[in-house]
Amino acid sequence: MRLATPPGFATEVFLLEAPDGDLLPDGAWTLVGDLRLRDAWIRAGMPEPSHALWVSVPEEEKKLRTVIPWLEHWAGVPLHRDATVVALGGGVLSDLTGLAASLYLRGVAWQVWPTTLLAMADAALGGKTGADLAAGKNLVGAFHPPRRLVACTSFLDGLPPRHLENGRWELIKTALIQGEMDWAAEMLQDGPVKLPWVERALAFKAGVVHRDPREAGERRLLNLGHTLGHALEAASGYHLLHGEAIGLGLLGACLLAEEQGLKPFPASLLDPLVRRLAPLAPWVAPWPACLPLLARDKKARHGAGPTGEASATEIHCILPRPGEPAVQRVLAPQAWETPHARLLSLLHPEIVRA
Numbered sequence: 001m002r003l004a005t006p007p008g009f010a011t012e013v014f015l016l017e018a019p020d021g022d023l024l025p026d027g028a029w030t031l032v033g034d035l036r037l038r039d040a041w042i043r044a045g046m047p048e049p050s051h052a053l054w055v056s057v058p059e060e061e062k063k064l065r066t067v068i069p070w071l072e073h074w075a076g077v078p079l080h081r082d083a084t085v086v087a088l089g090g091g092v093l094s095d096l097t098g099l100a101a102s103l104y105l106r107g108v109a110w111q112v113w114p115t116t117l118l119a120m121a122d123a124a125l126g127g128k129t130g131a132d133l134a135a136g137k138n139l140v141g142a143f144h145p146p147r148r149l150v151a152c153t154s155f156l157d158g159l160p161p162r163h164l165e166n167g168r169w170e171l172i173k174t175a176l177i178q179g180e181m182d183w184a185a186e187m188l189q190d191g192p193v194k195l196p197w198v199e200r201a202l203a204f205k206a207g208v209v210h211r212d213p214r215e216a217g218e219r220r221l222l223n224l225g226h227t228l229g230h231a232l233e234a235a236s237g238y239h240l241l242h243g244e245a246i247g248l249g250l251l252g253a254c255l256l257a258e259e260q261g262l263k264p265f266p267a268s269l270l271d272p273l274v275r276r277l278a279p280l281a282p283w284v285a286p287w288p289a290c291l292p293l294l295a296r297d298k299k300a301r302h303g304a305g306p307t308g309e310a311s312a313t314e315i316h317c318i319l320p321r322p323g324e325p326a327v328q329r330v331l332a333p334q335a336w337e338t339p340h341a342r343l344l345s346l347l348h349p350e351i352v353r354a
């Protein structure tokens with residue numbers, strides 16, 4: 001099924017049960033695929049170019065150094081500028097492959113075939129490609145939208161349950177951005193992830209990134225949960241998966257919104273949120289470990305403070321509201337201290353009491 005996207009949208013979006021070779025590029029193409037998917041790809045009767053790269057890239061290796069051998073390999077093939085690169089894998093592989101495609105010959109076309117729920121629901125759409133630097137996640141990258149996104153749900157059969165649940169958080173984020181309380185509550189219940197949720201999340205994201213491709217305004221709303229989430233992810237030494245960290249960041253953002261005087265979230269939403277997140281409590285870093293990471297957030301602004309002191313930092317924060325779209329606020333990183341303490345006490349009451 002081809003999803004409806006705004007007229008002129010850079011990426012054609014397909015949501016299918018099984019892979020379909022007809023959706024591969026028409027002309028010359030090559031593949032960068034996750035080694036874990038190779039058998040499934042071949043079993044599905046999909047073609048494999050002789051110069052395909054089958055790789056295994058953990059989150060810690062989402063680095064520029066990982067893509068340099070790929071670029072050298074393409075130059076050796078050689079891959080010409082009319083060729084298309086196909087990325088088959090999760091968000092790490094698609095972020096890196098998209099980045100490599102943006103760099104090679106100053107940009108070649110690419111397609112993305114996401115294979116994790118997180119990549120299907122979020123990472124593969126929107127044209128953001130990137131790699132991490134020692135100073136933080138996704139600090140280097142390019143906006144380079146894929147020509148086509150093909151999400152095949154049969155690939156999810158082999159995905160470990162923890163990674164399936166990881167993707168659910170980006171879906172819940174989408175509901176909270178829109179203030180869609182019933183949808184968020186439905187997704188917080190136990191039970192399998194449903195395809196229409198992915199479809200709805202993709203349609204929403206396509207609209208937002210089409211209106212604001214460079215994240216100058218509205219697109220920043222997609223960072224809901226990411227401010228505290230990225231800090232917690234890094235502070236856990238990446239023990240927390242990206243989506244899990246975003247889940248914690250979503251709870252933190254609900255608490256920050258209340259702290260900032262916005263309408264509080266009802267217990268009917270906070271309770272299931274806390275129940276789902278409670279197993280992650282041991283990996284929530286203490287506040288002193290989070291503060292420096294919040295202050296060096298990619299979207300932070302540094303400038304003179306009110307009394308002229310150097311380097312007062314402000315960060316962009318997205319605050320969700322029950323029943324209404326989220327709003328943006330620029331706040332000091334310290335604004336997160338009380339929500340962080342409340343988050344810990346909600347998730348881990350016995351530790352906070354001890």
Ligand SMILES: NC(=O)c1ccc[n+]([C@@H]2O[C@H](COP(=O)([O-])OP(=O)(O)OC[C@H]3O[C@@H](n4cnc5c(N)ncnc54)[C@H](O)[C@@H]3O)[C@@H](O)[C@H]2O)c1
Nearest residue numbers: 036090091092093115116118119122123128155158159242
């Ligand atoms: N570009 C964006 O807009 C955007 C948005 C959100 C997240 N991201 C990025 O996405 C990354 C996280 O992506 P992820 O959660 O997909 O993690 P991932 O890419 O690390 O994949 C998770 C694990 O699952 C394996 N895997 C992938 N597909 C599989 C399958 N079908 N069956 C079995 N195993 C499979 C991978 O080898 C890996 O070990 C982060 O780096 C994050 O920054 C990017």
